[in-house]
Amino acid sequence: MYTLDQLVGFVAVAEEGSFAGAADRLSMTQPPLSRQVRKLERDVGVELLVRHHRGARPTPAGRVFLDEARRLLARAESSRLRARSVAAGTTGTVRIAFTAVSALTVLGPWASTLTEQLPDVDLILTEMVTGEQVDALLAGEIDVGLARGPARIHPLTARPVASESMVLAVPNGHPLTRLRGAATLSDVAAHPLVTYAPAAARYLYETVAAVFRDADLTPHYVQHVAQVNSVLALVGAGLGVALVPSSVATLHLPSVTYLEVLDIPDHAVQVHCVWRSDNDNPALARALTFI
């Protein structure tokens, strides 16, 4: 197999039109350059240059090979740059999993920051509930998850990235609206409660359950719905009230009013960013600096 240095030498001779001139350009003397090119010719098995007393000119095969050599050298150089870029994390892929809640809060701003700051990093976004995210992280199928945390399983590291309280969504004209925008959990427990499906929206389901359990209250569940949007629709239709993350209150529906709940914990809904500490994806490390 020939050497890239031999290609450099050959290209220089072909471009300069002489061995002596090319040797000068390459900061070397002419004899080793001659030997270099001859070695290349022996390897390729073809005479690439015709030498005459006044320089050297490429043969037809040499002209074709010159083209190939230039392309090869350019490619060799760009492959180095590309590898460096991947190592620096400015090129590559980050596979991100997110939950319904995180999609509303941290995912959007983060993803738009990433596409702006790391334009050559591809993002693969998949919605998963927390448990699925943990499995996928351990299996190496995703690089990072936005989930309830912190997961305490060994190779996983978690960092809180957002927390918010919950507010009460009620239909317009509901009796609780008379409380002037502030209710308590016992008020909530007195009414039918639309809540989340344990499977598809497990985090919110468990968060709501925990809130009432801690307050020693037993709400009256009337529905289990997967999507936050669906919850609001049912509330608007008058089927009950619902606790939703505060960020959801930014969605204004004509038939739904939001009330503060006084005795709900401030950071009831938390989003953690979870990844494997032994993940060697440099694009992940880079992406984590933007969250």
Place this chain on the structure above:
Amino acid sequence: MYTLDQLVGFVAVAEEGSFAGAADRLSMTQPPLSRQVRKLERDVGVELLVRHHRGARPTPAGRVFLDEARRLLARAESSRLRARSVAAGTTGTVRIAFTAVSALTVLGPWASTLTEQLPDVDLILTEMVTGEQVDALLAGEIDVGLARGPARIHPLTARPVASESMVLAVPNGHPLTRLRGAATLSDVAAHPLVTYAPAAARYLYETVAAVFRDADLTPHYVQHVAQVNSVLALVGAGLGVALVPSSVATLHLPSVTYLEVLDIPDHAVQVHCVWRSDNDNPALARALTFI
């Protein structure tokens, strides 16, 4: 600049998953392979493999670089084959010039043989009169010409490739048809003669002129036409008779009859293949073996 051998080593390690295994595959020992790969990493400026107690696995940058390396090696190999093919004349380009006469006789069979036998050789065909062909050959603009020859200018070599006589084209019912298919030059000189334009069909013009000059006859020229087809059309229209190369007689026009001319030289029309003896295009050398 790194070495293609280093790439081979790196690819082998990445594929085998271990330095020792790769060294075995490459028929070398493990220490120099380790050093090879490390040198490559130092050159690229990136850690390509993570070594652990049970082999080595590529980093994300290493996976990307592995792809590049494989492509690079494949390209390096194919560039050798390509150069060899060009040198052997089975790949490349042959620029062929031809005259109107040669187009009817040798060009067609030769070109079809070439496209069949040398499918990777591109043919560039250009119609030129003999003088233009000589200029183009000397200027290096074409590789070979099919022309009247032989040219005696120094770097040019010529080889006769076809010769033919001329026949007389007359309109149907012309008085000369009563001669039962055989006329003489003096018969021809007694009738208006459609002949060739000296500029665009110089060879045939001069050939016809020479035929009559040698016979001490002065024909009555009535037209100077560039194309053989046009000559036949004018003959068919009754404007005169014409001498055309025998091969033209294969074109049957409803209103034209061909007569043999008894005292016309057998090899009046000759086609030579002309090229520069110092032309180093291997595809030309190859192509010349098929004419």
Place this chain on the structure above:
DNA sequence: ATCAGGTATGCCTTTTGCGCATCGAACGAT
């Protein structure tokens, strides 16, 4: 015929690369 400009060759030195022997690290088995 000689000269000039460029390439090939001989010879020496330096550098590079390989192989052998060995060390060190890290898991698995006991």
Place this chain on the structure above:
DNA sequence: ATCGTTCGATGCGCAAAAGGCATACCTGAT
């Protein structure tokens, strides 16, 4: 917890390769 096994890394010596210098050789121009 310790030992053993299995990797990769390292030190060393030798051989091959590559570079530089001096020079021979070739060929068109003067």
